[in-house]
Amino acid sequence: MKIVIAGLGIIGGSLAKAIKKYTDSYVYGMNRSPEPLRQAMECGAIDEIGGTEALRQADVLILGIYPEAAVEFVRRHAGDINKDCVVIDTAGIKSEICPQLAALAEEHGFSYVGFHPMAGKEKNGFGVSEADLFQDASAILIPGMAPHAAVERIAGLCRKIGFGRVVYSTPEEHDRMISFSSQLPHVIACAYVFSPNCPKHKGFSAGSYRDVSRVASINAPLWSELFIENKKPLVQEINTMIDNLAQIRDGIEKGDREELASLLLRAKLIKEALGE
Amino acid sequence: MKIVIAGLGIIGGSLAKAIKKYTDSYVYGMNRSPEPLRQAMECGAIDEIGGTEALRQADVLILGIYPEAAVEFVRRHAGDINKDCVVIDTAGIKSEICPQLAALAEEHGFSYVGFHPMAGKEKNGFGVSEADLFQDASAILIPGMAPHAAVERIAGLCRKIGFGRVVYSTPEEHDRMISFSSQLPHVIACAYVFSPNCPKHKGFSAGSYRDVSRVASINAPLWSELFIENKKPLVQEINTMIDNLAQIRDGIEKGDREELASLLLRAKLIKEALGE
Numbered sequence: 001m002k003i004v005i006a007g008l009g010i011i012g013g014s015l016a017k018a019i020k021k022y023t024d025s026y027v028y029g030m031n032r033s034p035e036p037l038r039q040a041m042e043c044g045a046i047d048e049i050g051g052t053e054a055l056r057q058a059d060v061l062i063l064g065i066y067p068e069a070a071v072e073f074v075r076r077h078a079g080d081i082n083k084d085c086v087v088i089d090t091a092g093i094k095s096e097i098c099p100q101l102a103a104l105a106e107e108h109g110f111s112y113v114g115f116h117p118m119a120g121k122e123k124n125g126f127g128v129s130e131a132d133l134f135q136d137a138s139a140i141l142i143p144g145m146a147p148h149a150a151v152e153r154i155a156g157l158c159r160k161i162g163f164g165r166v167v168y169s170t171p172e173e174h175d176r177m178i179s180f181s182s183q184l185p186h187v188i189a190c191a192y193v194f195s196p197n198c199p200k201h202k203g204f205s206a207g208s209y210r211d212v213s214r215v216a217s218i219n220a221p222l223w224s225e226l227f228i229e230n231k232k233p234l235v236q237e238i239n240t241m242i243d244n245l246a247q248i249r250d251g252i253e254k255g256d257r258e259e260l261a262s263l264l265l266r267a268k269l270i271k272e273a274l275g276e
Numbered sequence: 277m278k279i280v281i282a283g284l285g286i287i288g289g290s291l292a293k294a295i296k297k298y299t300d301s302y303v304y305g306m307n308r309s310p311e312p313l314r315q316a317m318e319c320g321a322i323d324e325i326g327g328t329e330a331l332r333q334a335d336v337l338i339l340g341i342y343p344e345a346a347v348e349f350v351r352r353h354a355g356d357i358n359k360d361c362v363v364i365d366t367a368g369i370k371s372e373i374c375p376q377l378a379a380l381a382e383e384h385g386f387s388y389v390g391f392h393p394m395a396g397k398e399k400n401g402f403g404v405s406e407a408d409l410f411q412d413a414s415a416i417l418i419p420g421m422a423p424h425a426a427v428e429r430i431a432g433l434c435r436k437i438g439f440g441r442v443v444y445s446t447p448e449e450h451d452r453m454i455s456f457s458s459q460l461p462h463v464i465a466c467a468y469v470f471s472p473n474c475p476k477h478k479g480f481s482a483g484s485y486r487d488v489s490r491v492a493s494i495n496a497p498l499w500s501e502l503f504i505e506n507k508k509p510l511v512q513e514i515n516t517m518i519d520n521l522a523q524i525r526d527g528i529e530k531g532d533r534e535e536l537a538s539l540l541l542r543a544k545l546i547k548e549a550l551g552e
Contacts, residue, residue: 190543191520244467267466
């Protein structure tokens with residue numbers, strides 16, 4: 001296949017490396033700034049720097065850029081995209097993005113499948129991308145109205161490059177689940193390090209500090225866009241979290257050890273029932 | 277040295293294994309139930325099952341049991357403890373425990389140093405103990421009124437068995453810092469998994485879900501004791517956390533992307549300034 005990747009950050013760069021490592025596809029890279037293109041050519045993550053001609057031949061176009069920029073990119077290049085191409089975005093929110101990209105696809109005759117690779121790091125950029133970032137991760141696909149063959153082309157590619165499972169969803173379910181499983185942990189990490197005691201933690205901390213604070217090293221422009229575009233479910237999750245913290249706090253203040261233990265035991269049972 | 281370890285759970289068991297691996301001390305084990313003693317004898321984590329006679333000869337007595345049980349143990353055996361012995365507890369809270377153990381030490385002529393090894397797992401019991409649990413971890417010591425030589429005996433032992441640093445503190449500072457660095461992450465993990473969306477997370481989650489929820493698999497009886505005995509600083513940390521979550525939520529609801537990004541950037545800078 002001929003694959004164009006627009007945006008060679010950690011996600012686009014890792015997809016490029018994974019595709020070159022695990023498939024025999026030909027990969028074109030596109031990027032606003034030239035440095036990631038140079039690095040990607042140098043390490044073999046892409047075969048060629050792409051442009052209009054690459055879009056005309058592409059079997060798959062991957063948008064490795066921020067959500068709104070992805071819509072803008074497709075709008076600008078829609079006329080050049082191969083009619084047989086399947087366009088996929090990699091955005092962390094879907095309700096705002098999928099309908100716009102699906103409409104552009106319908107208008108111009110190519111296919112569009114929403115895609116969210118559930119992997120990442122607390123660092124950004126092509127420099128931290130890696131071929132095996134997606135090993136055993138979930139690939140969420142939002143098929144929408146895309147033809148079966150288009151969806152299968154993407155699902156097959158995901159399996160080849162190491163994803164552990166392909167999950168099919170809708171924009172609404174995706175955004176509701178992501179608000180809990182990914183956005184809320186980022187909000188929690190930021191709120192946590194705002195404690196006045198945080199700067200003094202050294203010598204008094206271990207794994208539980210490290211884990212809860214890890215993603216506080218956040219890409220602020222990206223996540224502020226993701227949070228605001230997923231406002232409704234995320235605000236609901238934050239409010240639920242505040243209520244649950246208040247419930248545990250009230251149990252501590254009341255001081256009934258057995259009552260508090262049975263509340264904490266409920267958390268243990270939920271966590272252990274999930275097995276991960 | 278002759279070392280008695282009372283309580284062979286994950287902490288007492290790991291200390292036994294570390295002491296046997298890294299020193300030539302002779303280790304006695306004591307435990308309410310016989311099974312951990314049998315396992316510890318079998319794998320060489322202890323040399324002998326201890327009792328009154330062992331306490332009479334001990335250079336160090338390590339209390340690997342719950343805070344209140346530790347005080348009870350020392351009260352019951354105080355008359356048998358060697359006058360040259362240094363008693364250390366391993367409790368996760370200190371203001372409630374240190375004064376009681378220091379008073380017993382003064383009354384009976386042995387020494388007492390508060391000790392909190394900053395290491396653990398989300399599982400409990402001798403079965404998950406390991407000799408290298410403390411590699412590079414902090415050992416917090418609360419010297420109080422203990423003689424210099426007694427404190428040095430413990431600090432030296434900590435360095436020998438792999439701790440990366442020894443930090444000296446007071447019961448009050450310890451409890452304030454621990455409420456942030458260890459107790460609050462456990463409260464957060466439990467509150468997090470109470471979300472109605474938690475049981476449906478599979479396929480929609482990755483590292484940030486895993487990290488924030490890890491310690492929800494909590495030892496409920498132990499932590500309910502620790503939380504309630506450290507009520508004041510912990511409730512304050514939870515309230516700070518709730519305020520910080522509400523601040524981020526308000527920023528999301530307001531929808532000003534630049535304002536939210538600058539709030540999140542503050543978290544990133546705090547986290548990165550700490551370097552870990």
